[in-house]
Amino acid sequence: MLTQESHDTAAEGTMPLLAAADLQDHLLVASNDLDRLQRLLSDACDALLVHFYGATSELKQLLHSAAPHPELDSHQLHVAMEHMAGAITAMQFQDMASQLVHHTAKRLRNCADRIARDTMGDDEDGETLVEEAPLRPNPVTQDEMDAGSIELF
Template identity: 75%
Template sequence: MAAADIQDNLMTASNDLERLQRLLSDASDALLGHFYGASGQLNHLLHTMAQHPDVDVRQLHDAMQHMAGAITAMQFQDMASQLIHHTNTRLRSCADRPAAEAMGDDEDGTAVVESAPLRPNPVTQDEMDAGSIELF
């Protein structure tokens, strides 16, 4: 019975990670919408500045700061998604292994155990700073 309990707990954690991934994806979609909105505003500011050189450039600088923040947030979303997927794969592998050993094969065939990821961590970065931009 311990194998079934372990499998249930690991699958619950895996399902929680899948829900977290959906929430993160929804937040990312909203972020992208704001990103494109900011991009449109920046284009408008650039057009206005070209026609009126006396316009305060601080508005453009502020808008660029917001864009840099949006790009950093998108990078965070990408790294978080990679970590969630990696952890979810590892949890499912851990959940399948004791279940396959406890229950064995049945009339439908051999029990399938998903392989655990070979690398311990898909993302080596552990903090986000503004700076160079690398979108994945």
């Protein structure tokens, strides 16, 4: 049931206070979830890099010792190295995903701040601060991964 106050604010084109607070909470929860996703992606990429460099080092040692050891198939080692090089492309995923997560979290935070400011107004400490929204609509224009020449660091 709408109260007269909530009906008046809805009629003026603004959101009722309770609905605005609820929406702000949902936006902040989504933003926090994106922060957790960012940490998970970073941890997974760090582990991937450690294992990638370890495997690359082992393959290089095997490749260099393949000549004096005919039981080691140098063609298979070269194929393994090509697979390792292809894994670098997959590592770019973390960078792109990280940019998108950060961008989306900033947009959500901006929406939550604007809802708070527009619905609840300034508080006794002064003007409500609103984190700026990203200027660009999308930080990453690439939407697929292709193999190619990639340089890390």
